[in-house]
Amino acid sequence: MIAQGLCVAVPTETVYGLAADATNAMAVAGIYAAKGRPGFNPLIVHVPDLEAAQTIAVFNEKARELAARYWPGPLTLVLPLRPDSAIASLATAGLPTIAVRAPAHPAMQALLKACGRPLAAPSANASGRISPTSAAHVLKSLGGRIPMVIDAGPTSHGLESTIVGVDERGALRLLRPGPIDLGLAASDGGAIEAPGQLASHYAPTKPLRLNATSAGSDEWLIGFGSVRGDASLSIAGDLVEAAARLFSALHEAEASDRPKIAVAPIPSAGLGIAINDRLKRAAA
Numbered sequence: 616m617i618a619q620g621l622c623v624a625v626p627t628e629t630v631y632g633l634a635a636d637a638t639n640a641m642a643v644a645g646i647y648a649a650k651g652r653p654g655f656n657p658l659i660v661h662v663p664d665l666e667a668a669q670t671i672a673v674f675n676e677k678a679r680e681l682a683a684r685y686w687p688g689p690l691t692l693v694l695p696l697r698p699d700s701a702i703a704s705l706a707t708a709g710l711p712t713i714a715v716r717a718p719a720h721p722a723m724q725a726l727l728k729a730c731g732r733p734l735a736a737p738s739a740n741a742s743g744r745i746s747p748t749s750a751a752h753v754l755k756s757l758g759g760r761i762p763m764v765i766d767a768g769p770t771s772h773g774l775e776s777t778i779v780g781v782d783e784r785g786a787l788r789l790l791r792p793g794p795i796d797l798g799l800a801a802s803d804g805g806a807i808e809a810p811g812q813l814a815s816h817y818a819p820t821k822p823l824r825l826n827a828t829s830a831g832s833d834e835w836l837i838g839f840g841s842v843r844g845d846a847s848l849s850i851a852g853d854l855v856e857a858a859a860r861l862f863s864a865l866h867e868a869e870a871s872d873r874p875k876i877a878v879a880p881i882p883s884a885g886l887g888i889a890i891n892d893r894l895k896r897a898a899a
């Protein structure tokens with residue numbers, strides 16, 4: 616199922632995750648679609664071990680030390696994304712950093728090894744609901760919207776992993792408190808990195824106009840459905856495809872020879888709400 620680009624709910628030692636191939640943008644878009652997330656938060660990418668993590672993120676000495684000490688386990692590290700990694704930009708919400716963790720749960724470990732690729736996995740609940748610590752919780756919130764749940768009983772921590780950012784100098788920042796206590800205060804030098812704050816990273820360097828049905832001569836038009844444009848998020852008007860293409864389409868528009876960007880109207884339903892949320896932030 617993972618190889619086909621579908622998402623599967625799977626237990627980790629913290630909470631059940633909704634896992635999909637992190638290198639497949641359509642598969643990652645499927646996670647957002649199933650969860651009904653109102654915005655594209657960057658997701659945690661799961662790997663079997665430090666060796667696999669080093670193929671997608673840049674580890675300095677401090678990061679390597681933390682991984683060696685706490686992995687596999689409920690610690691997520693936010694590190695620079697390797698430019699040569701195959702991770703879909705939708706998984707990191709277009710950020711130059713990536714949240715990675717090696718989970719300890721045997722079911723998740725087995726899945727990671729069987730599919731041989733990194734798995735993006737947020738908690739397997741509908742957006743705004745409580746995180747699931749059993750397969751029954753997953754079904755209550757996502758039943759009918761996902762093809763499969765791997766049931767391995769209740770999770771042991773029941774609380775999402777601790778998230779720590781490690782900067783170039785090895786300084787640590789607690790981004791989300793969790794099962795592993797590194798003795799860092801959440802308010803140290805600023806607050807927990809909220810999705811709203813992350814949003815500023817999305818903004819392209821060129822002005823962006825929304826709901827455009829045609830382009831001015833100085834605009835690169837990102838189309839959707841019947842509005843064709845210079846490139847289209849989805850000629851078929853498919854929102855899952857559009858979500859998968861969103862960040863790469865913005866990058867492409869930014870790299871074009873035209874000084875401005877315009878984007879076709881996207882219907883505000885389902886994943887379209889998340890796409891419009893992102894676009895509005897990019898235009899702000």
Ligand code: TXA
Nearest residue numbers: 629631632657658659693712713714736737738775776
């Ligand atoms: O325990 C867990 O970590 C569970 C299980 C399934 O592994 N996963 C989980 O994922 O909680 P999710 O997607 O619900 O949490 C992702 C969090 C978000 O709060 C997001 O802001 C943060 O990770 N995050 C992801 N990438 C980030 C980045 N590059 N910089 C800062 N924060 C990031």
Ligand code: MG
Nearest residue numbers: 737738746775
């Ligand atoms: Mg969550």
